[in-house]
Amino acid sequence: MFTKQLSTPLKLIKRCYNRVTPEIISSLKHQLGEGQISTSQSVREHHGKDESSIRITIPDVVVFPQTTKDVSMVLKLCNHNEIPVIPFGTGTGLAGGVSPLMSCVSMDLTKMDQIVDLHVEDFDVTVQPGVTRKQINNYLKDYGLMFPVDPGADASLCGMAATSASGTNAVKYGTMKSNVLNMEVVLADGTVIHTAGKGRRSRKSAAGYNLTNLFIGTEGTLGVITSATLKLYGIPEMKTSAVCQFKTVGGAIRSTIEVIQNGIDIARIEFLDEMSMRLCKRYSKLDYMSEEPTLFLEFQGSQKTIEDYIELTSQITKSNGGGEFMYTLKQEDTNQLWAARHNYFYAVLASSPNKKSYTTDVAVPISRLEQVVEEAREIINKSGFLGPIAGHVGDGNFHAILLFNPADAEEVQRCNHVAHEISKLALRHDGTCTGEHGIGLEKKLILPEEVGMESVDVMKKLKMALDPKGILNPGKLLA
């Protein structure tokens, strides 16, 4: 997954080799101020990686812009000198999106951490790129509002826009694609745009191309997002979480399909297979659960609505061989359950400290889910990897975490092959190789198979139009 993907044209790497000269660094210092730039080894190393296993090289310098003007100035300078720039949110990505392939500047946006504008009456808020999802929800709770997109990590909201992120709440509230009203974006040449127009925050608009959604999921390759205006929701009157365990994976998945197809407005429905449950139990002390295929569920709304949904859902799980439908009204139980789910990635890593992980991220139409999960399991079992499976099955999106020895070239190759096979399996079932983590470095070669060469050519034309010198996150997303 690493050797094949590094197909960035040698000329680009050569052209960028050592372009971050001492003169460039002193210009950046002069324009940003001493405290907004670092060439320390540890800071550069921190900015050379995300939560994936990809480690290639580290940036020559890290800049910490404090304003959109700073971002624009850095991009103008780097564009003029043809120096790659990689935007860095909180580094929780799982596709190698922030990992440099060559000499470059890492642009850490965490110092732009202001909540710019809240309109309680309109249910929207505008944030700078350093604001994270937990930070905004802590701020909003006093207003009875919440922002629902919830990747397991406390990621930056603009990084979540850049990767078109999702989470456990997406089955009810959608992903970042349906929760961003407007963005301020700085282009490669330093031009500042507002994708829906400066200050615009109507819930809908038909004014021209949808530039907001164009930039969502671009993974830092078309522009640097310097603010996002987000849709907010009222904190539900009541939330009830539930757990149901099954003798078979099929029973859990069939239950999910029937819940969705019956139009039950479930807020969260997450699947963990028996291997995942074993690791989750150990890491998060879920002692009351057994090591069986399990659904974690959450219902939101009025007490009556929740009671009706629990009745309907428990009938469905029972008809699919589900065990006791255990639900809780206790906040501490709910918090423990969802913290366990959000930390599941770390539970798997903790099980094999000397291994690296590759996380698949396919999504398929809900009617195909049972067959695809079954076939993915067969692919993994044949490979010899353990590969626990879990994820957002309400969206038809699930993950397998493949643990491999990075020093064993054969294992790395085998892991790459399994990941590719699972992606191709999803494509055969009208699905996608990435429901939420993005293409980054690891899935560039399968993108043309998914969207077609013609669509990849359109993406390349957009890239050429907006970043003709190819300085924005070169080598990512597009081969």
Ligand SMILES: Cc1cc2c(cc1C)N(C[C@H](O)[C@H](O)[C@H](O)COP(=O)(O)OP(=O)(O)OC[C@H]1O[C@@H](n3cnc4c(N)ncnc43)[C@H](O)[C@@H]1O)c1[nH]c(=O)[nH]c(=O)c1N2
């Ligand atoms: C434990 C755990 C659990 C999860 C996840 C991670 C971890 C560690 N994730 C993945 C990750 O949290 C998600 O991809 C975030 O959107 C990444 O946000 P960061 O700010 O960390 O971006 P990071 O800093 O990692 O950058 C990611 C990409 O976006 C670009 N970028 C960042 N900020 C930018 C900006 N302001 N402008 C332009 N480009 C920018 C970067 O260049 C890079 O290409 C996830 N994801 C998910 O969708 N659903 C999930 O359930 C989970 N769960």
Ligand SMILES: CCCCCCC(=O)C(=O)O
């Ligand atoms: C569920 C397996 C962990 C995958 C990586 C994090 C993630 O996306 C998540 O949903 O958790």
Ligand SMILES: [Mn+2]
């Ligand atoms: Mn996920």
